[in-house]
Amino acid sequence: MSASGNKQPILQVEDLAVAYGHIEAVKGISLSLNEGEITALVGANGAGKSTSLLAISGLVKAQRGRVLLHGQDLLQMSPHRIVESGVVQVAEGRATLTTLTVEENLGLGAYTRKDKDGVARDLEWVYSLFPVLKNRAAGLAGNLSGGEQQMLAIGRALMAKPKVLLLDEPSMGLAPLIIQEIFRIVQEINKTGMTVLLVEQNVRQALRIAQRGYVLETGKIVLEDSGANLLGNPKVVEAYLGG
Ligand SMILES: Nc1ncnc2c1ncn2[C@@H]1O[C@H](COP(=O)(O)OP(=O)(O)OP(=O)(O)O)[C@@H](O)[C@H]1O
Ligand SMILES: [Mg+2]
Incomplete structure (x- = not known):
């Protein structure tokens, strides 16, 4: 090789x-x-x-x-x-849960994980990639713009590691x-x-x-x-x- x-x-x-x-x-x-x-x-x-x-x-x-x-x-x-x-997919059309907050959506991405420390680190990583999500953490996902919802959908997938x-x-x-x-x-x-x-x-x-x-x-x-x-x-x- x-x-x-x-x-x-x-x-x-x-x-x-x-x-x-x-x-x-x-x-x-x-x-x-x-x-x-x-x-x-x-x-x-x-x-x-x-x-x-x-x-x-x-x-x-x-x-x-x-x-x-x-x-x-x-x-x-x-x-x-x-x-x-x-293997984690971000679906076409984003499909964030609009009646949950940004942070709740991100938490759902980590639902299969048991490593709490790793999850907390990855949440900070996602917030560093997408500062707008950190600013809107407590807001409803449904109130995000299209671009922000796409960022949330990607962030949620990243939370699954x-x-x-x-x-x-x-x-x-x-x-x-x-x-x-x-x-x-x-x-x-x-x-x-x-x-x-x-x-x-x-x-x-x-x-x-x-x-x-x-x-x-x-x-x-x-x-x-x-x-x-x-x-x-x-x-x-x-x-x-x-x-
Ligand atoms: N649920 C479904 N039931 C029946 N046919 C479907 C379904 N989903 C997709 N198709 C058909 O399967 C083919 C491939 O569709 P697919 O959505 O995978 O294409 P795509 O490349 O993702 O297109 P786009 O760029 O529009 O998203 C198309 O002919 C589409 O009409
Ligand atoms: Mg398609």
């Missing part, structure tokens, strides 16, 4: 297929996440990005395939066990400055060593911060490369970057 080829896969998806009735949303995809890297999964509306994440999280049932975390197949586990084993963080379109529906902020924070989270699978329609920004990426079209992986190479790939430029 060469010095530069020492990236270890932490999560390997093999031949994953998911259908909703007769609709084959994901048609046997394989992808591999290197430990400590951001991997982008990009594609158009309806390509199957969310379905792929939901299957990895155990929230929709796969027809076939394997999702291996350190050799253990997540497809054989309940969603609860998958979170406990370290993930090994692999699955992000489903964190920039969706946000103003450009907030989008910049979200991408910056995703990078900052990754710098702590956390592995991230980033689903985005904001292809340019996602590939800029991702070490590697996959392009999904109608349920199939059509391209796989480094983020930089994909950004320069004429097919990607034409289909996703308005080239």
Whole structure:
């Protein structure tokens, strides 16, 4: 193995297929996440990005395939066990509990953990990543802006102490400055060593911060490369970057 080829896969998806009735949303995809890297999964509306994440999280049932975390197949586990084993998803559309406070939402993220000291440390870490959440800790989540709710959704996932963080379109529906902020924070989270699978329609920004990426079209992986190479790939430029 060469010095530069020492990236270890932490999560390997093999031949994953998911259908909703007769609709084959994901048609046997394989992808591999290197430990400590951001991997982008990009594609158009309806390509199957969310379905792929939901299957990895155990929230929709796969027809076939394997999702291996350190050799253990997540497809054989309940969603609860998958979170406990370290794969934590931030759902599309944020889904914070609007009638609970910001801090209560963050506390829920840690529901599987028993290490109280670690939870307290991670709460401070989340507040340092998102100072606005600290300022609004006692306020209802429902009163947060869209960008703040996205921050809360990410913060809540971090409170579960993930090994692999699955992000489903964190920039969706946000103003450009907030989008910049979200991408910056995703990078900052990754710098702590956390592995991230980033689903985005904001292809340019996602590939800029991702070490590697996959392009999904109608349920199939059509391209796989480094983020930089994909950004320069004429097919990607034409289909996703308005080239
Ligand atoms: N609950 C569902 N029931 C039936 N079909 C579904 C369901 N969810 C998604 N689909 C279909 O599965 C396919 C993949 O959808 P999916 O939501 O995974 O795509 P996506 O890449 O996340 O799209 P978007 O960028 O719009 O979020 C689409 O054809 C979609 O209409
Ligand atoms: Mg989606």
